[in-house]
Amino acid sequence: MLQITDVSRRFGDVPALSGVSLEIRQGEFFALLGPSGCGKTTLLRILAGFEEPDAGTVTLDGADLLTQAAHRRPVNLMFQSYALFPHMTVAKNVAYGLERERLPKAEIRERVAEVLEKVGLTETAGRRPDRLSGGQRQRVALARAIVKRPRLLLLDEPLSALDKKVRAEMQLELKRLQHEVGITFVVVTHDQEEAMSLADRIAVLNAGRVEQVDAPVTLYERPATPFVAGFVGANNLFRGTACTGGLSCEGLGVLAGPDGLEEGASALLAVRPERVVLAESGAERDSAGDDADAAEGVEAQDGSGDAVEAVQDTLEGAEVVAEGQGTSPEANAPDVNNAPSGAIEGAGALRGRVADVSFYGGVSHVSVLVPGRDGVVLVATQGATRVQVGSSVTLTWAAEDGVLIPQ
Numbered sequence: 001m002l003q004i005t006d007v008s009r010r011f012g013d014v015p016a017l018s019g020v021s022l023e024i025r026q027g028e029f030f031a032l033l034g035p036s037g038c039g040k041t042t043l044l045r046i047l048a049g050f051e052e053p054d055a056g057t058v059t060l061d062g063a064d065l066l067t068q069a070a071h072r073r074p075v076n077l078m079f080q081s082y083a084l085f086p087h088m089t090v091a092k093n094v095a096y097g098l099e100r101e102r103l104p105k106a107e108i109r110e111r112v113a114e115v116l117e118k119v120g121l122t123e124t125a126g127r128r129p130d131r132l133s134g135g136q137r138q139r140v141a142l143a144r145a146i147v148k149r150p151r152l153l154l155l156d157e158p159l160s161a162l163d164k165k166v167r168a169e170m171q172l173e174l175k176r177l178q179h180e181v182g183i184t185f186v187v188v189t190h191d192q193e194e195a196m197s198l199a200d201r202i203a204v205l206n207a208g209r210v211e212q213v214d215a216p217v218t219l220y221e222r223p224a225t226p227f228v229a230g231f232v233g234a235n236n237l238f239r240g241t242a243c244t245g246g247l248s249c250e251g252l253g254v255l256a257g258p259d260g261l262e263e264g265a266s267a268l269l270a271v272r273p274e275r276v277v278l279a280e281s282g283a284e285r286d287s288a289g290d291d292a293d294a295a296e297g298v299e300a301q302d303g304s305g306d307a308v309e310a311v312q313d314t315l316e317g318a319e320v321v322a323e324g325q326g327t328s329p330e331a332n333a334p335d336v337n338n339a340p341s342g343a344i345e346g347a348g349a350l351r352g353r354v355a356d357v358s359f360y361g362g363v364s365h366v367s368v369l370v371p372g373r374d375g376v377v378l379v380a381t382q383g384a385t386r387v388q389v390g391s392s393v394t395l396t397w398a399a400e401d402g403v404l405i406p407q
């Protein structure tokens with residue numbers, strides 16, 4: 001196990017790392033995720049032995065790592081640039097580290113052949129790096145890093161040099177390989193998708209501090225801090241104070257969220273775009289009057305009960321956009337810009353007007369302008385949506401789909 005305890009490092013006035021503590025398990029695929037400048041690389045360099053912390057300890061399986069010279073550590077670092085020797089063949093590049101250790105030639109040959117097979121490069125053993133694709137070069141760098149059988153492999157933005165398709169392939173490859181060789185991998189990345197898809201657990205770093213350490217799904221669904229909620233995935237974030245039923249938000253009323261925080265506590269409500277249910281008010285209007293009636297209907301029905309259900313009942317006949325029922329929005333849309341607020345009183349729901357619709361293959365993103373809120377509310381629906389820009393819509397979500405984060 002890799003144990004990092006209270007590690008700090010300053011560069012002049014800049015605290016690159018402030019009291020970082022992490023426990024990384026043997027054989028784990030661990031990601032350090034954070035924006036540029038948050039200290040990821042500094043931590044990686046400390047683990048590799050290229051940098052010394054001002055304070056703190058690092059042990060690997062109980063042994064102090066910091067007192068060992070870089071080249072003596074059972075740790076290998078795979079550089080972002082791969083740093084391959086251009087004049088050497090693939091096999092020579094991979095053998096280099098073992099030759100420096102003066103291992104017997106036969107053993108070197110055997111280990112190089114074994115690792116080249118693992119990364120699928122047996123056929124290209126005799127080629128120089130400039131005759132390889134980006135993905136193949138990455139495999140050589142990986143082969144070179146694992147051939148020395150380190151206990152810990154550090155990877156600095158390992159896939160950033162690859163194009164999207166190759167990157168997806170290499171993600172799978174990296175996971176397979178890590179599983180096969182059983183080495184602990186610590187990957188540094190600013191790309192949350194990469195961290196999510198690769199890692200067993202992720203530490204989110206912000207300004208030299210660890211904000212949260214969790215499995216990808218937990219991190220995504222239950223962000224523990226405002227920073228994580230904003231950084232991981234596209235969350236809809238609402239600021240306000242905790243109250244019964246969720247969050248009391250100025251200009252928007254009470255928004256559905258879980259209980260749990262002290263009443264009146266300053267909080268952030270995070271709602272994932274795919275959790276927001278979007279219904280076209282226009283369709284509802286066709287069957288039950290205009291948009292204002294819809295809001296009033298909700299109030300009349302249920303001012304205090306299950307708000308989401310109330311709105312959904314009221315909107316019976318309206319279609320959830322994911323199911324693809326279009327209407328003629330322009331004709332029916334109320335003038336949202338002139339409405340005092342996008343809140344539907346007592347319903348925990350919002351109404352607004354569609355500002356943008358983008359289709360991304362498997363999902364559509366609908367941006368909704370809600371009066372009383374700065375910026376849009378983002379809604380993600382499966383497949384293509386038929387809702388149109390300008391449509392008047394109602395947005396709801398279940399209380400348990402919101403995450404209330406103290407501020």
Ligand SMILES: Nc1ncnc2c1ncn2[C@@H]1O[C@H](COP(=O)(O)OP(=O)(O)OP(=O)(O)O)[C@@H](O)[C@H]1O
Pocket residue numbers: 011014015016034035036037038039040041042043190
């Ligand atoms: N050798 C150095 N001298 C001075 N400041 C440094 C040095 N190395 C890092 N820093 C500063 O420390 C902070 C953390 O840097 P670090 O490279 O660890 O961040 P990072 O999260 O890896 O960023 P990036 O993703 O851009 O590489 C930054 O503000 C950086 O400017």
